[in-house]
Amino acid sequence: SKDSRLPYLRSNMAIIRAVWVLLLCTAQAAAEDNGLERTPAMGFMQWERFRCNTDCDNFPDECISERLFTRTADALVETGLRDAGYVYVAIDDCWASKNRTPDGRLQPDPQRFPSGMRYLSKYMHDRGLKFGIYGDYGTLTCAGYPGSQGFEQVDAQTFADWGVDFLKFDGCYSNESAKAEGYIKMGAALNATGRPILYACSWPAYIPDPDYDVIARTCNQWRNEGDIQDSWDSVRGIIAAYAQKQDVYSKNQGPGHFNDPDELLVGNRGVSPSQQRVQMSVWSMWSAPLFVSADIGAMGEGELQLLMNRNLININRDPAGSMATRVVSVEKDALQTWVKRLTDPTIGVAAVCMLNQRTDDQTALFTHSLKGLGLTAPPDDSAFLLVDVFTSRVVSKLPLGWAEEFTFRVPAFDTVTVLVRHTIIQPKL
Numbered sequence: 150s151k152d153s154r155l156p157y158l159r160s161n162m163a164i165i166r167a168v169w170v171l172l173l174c175t176a177q178a179a180a181e182d183n184g185l186e187r188t189p190a191m192g193f194m195q196w197e198r199f200r201c202n203t204d205c206d207n208f209p210d211e212c213i214s215e216r217l218f219t220r221t222a223d224a225l226v227e228t229g230l231r232d233a234g235y236v237y238v239a240i241d242d243c244w245a246s247k248n249r250t251p252d253g254r255l256q257p258d259p260q261r262f263p264s265g266m267r268y269l270s271k272y273m274h275d276r277g278l279k280f281g282i283y284g285d286y287g288t289l290t291c292a293g294y295p296g297s298q299g300f301e302q303v304d305a306q307t308f309a310d311w312g313v314d315f316l317k318f319d320g321c322y323s324n325e326s327a328k329a330e331g332y333i334k335m336g337a338a339l340n341a342t343g344r345p346i347l348y349a350c351s352w353p354a355y356i357p358d359p360d361y362d363v364i365a366r367t368c369n370q371w372r373n374e375g376d377i378q379d380s381w382d383s384v385r386g387i388i389a390a391y392a393q394k395q396d397v398y399s400k401n402q403g404p405g406h407f408n409d410p411d412e413l414l415v416g417n418r419g420v421s422p423s424q425q426r427v428q429m430s431v432w433s434m435w436s437a438p439l440f441v442s443a444d445i446g447a448m449g450e451g452e453l454q455l456l457m458n459r460n461l462i463n464i465n466r467d468p469a470g471s472m473a474t475r476v477v478s479v480e481k482d483a484l485q486t487w488v489k490r491l492t493d494p495t496i497g498v499a500a501v502c503m504l505n506q507r508t509d510d511q512t513a514l515f516t517h518s519l520k521g522l523g524l525t526a527p528p529d530d531s532a533f534l535l536v537d538v539f540t541s542r543v544v545s546k547l548p549l550g551w552a553e554e555f556t557f558r559v560p561a562f563d564t565v566t567v568l569v570r571h572t573i574i575q576p577k578l
Contacts, residue, residue: 174429195240247295282311282570283317290321328356332350349369373394388431388504392475410442472489505560505564509561544567
């Protein structure tokens with residue numbers, strides 16, 4: 150009878166619940182370390198510059214289509230950006246068809262991606278690049294395309310089958326508790342495919358009090374602020390947010406897990422050349438992922454040189470992967486000094502970024518000593534020298550003592566960023 154089956158059903162439900170808990174625990178453990186992104190990832194991402202433009206009739210070179218990504222791949226190779234480290238070509242939202250296939254799989258829009266995603270992946274790999282794609286842990290993506298909630302395993306396998314190397318995973322159209330389970334499940338599903346896929350989460354950007362211990366065990370990189378816009382105010386806002394929360398943000402950052410302040414604006418119209426230098430310098434000081442969102446093929450020589458600045462890339466990719474700390478802030482945060490300790494002695498012992506955000510167009514004087522900035526005293530037989538990251542020239546007296554003051558003039562909306570290196574003191578004869 151129906152009643153006689155109740156103990157059996159209760160027993161089975163208990164087993165199912167236990168198995169579900171075990172699977173969640175196993176999923177979190179499996180997502181903890183996929184061995185990827187030991188240094189911050191670098192590449193191209195569409196969103197800030199190209200958004201969700203699907204009008205290929207009127208904007209054939211700018212709409213979200215395979216044409217945009219193949220020409221971007223070609224430009225990364227031709228300009229030398231690929232060889233400088235910018236190897237990921239990442240599609241953001243709006244690539245998919247509005248409908249899944251009959252067997253429940255995601256599929257690209259057939260008009261804008263007629264050759265399919267395997268073709269795009271091969272195109273990137275044949276050119277020494279890596280292929281990135283976008284998903285969302287919700288019922289829909291932020292732009293209204295199919296989400297991955299309830300489809301974690303099938304979508305992860307689909308991405309692996311396509312040869313995807315990078316997944317940006319957004320968080321629209323799902324609640325906080327769903328995200329807490331869903332991001333872990335998706336990370337485990339990606340690992341279970343056997344294909345190395347860098348996992349870029351938007352999880353903390355959607356919740357009021359992120360648990361960064363869990364997030365860092367789950368994701369390779371994560372967005373924790375809103376989308377960057379093509380403006381100086383947007384860059385300043387992100388710098389202010391990171392400064393305010395630097396103790397929280399820096400705690401869980403290191404090889405395999407990085408804070409992501411969003412895309413680089415270098416090559417766009419909304420920020421001046423000096424403001425682009427500021428963003429590139431500060432993002433490098435933070436060991437942030439460096440993803441350009443611009444028309445790569447239309448970039449000028451100065452913009453390309455900034456993106457390929459070897460000193461800044463070396464600062465960004467220091468093996469420790471640590472974030473710089475803001476150690477000085479005056480005039481209501483208009484004048485800031487950030488310090489990053491480096492672990493590769495061939496690059497330097499530290500980097501110092503002096504930033505002038507004054508709005509009255511006035512040059513500011515920054516006077517510091519390395520002792521005052523918190524650096525360790527050098528060995529007895531050595532002192533310091535300072536090297537400008539943009540010119541690679543020594544810009545300090547030789548040698549510079551640990552407690553000696555130095556002064557730099559920093560124009561408004563600009564930065565002076567220097568590498569701190571040891572130099573041997575030659576004995577007097």
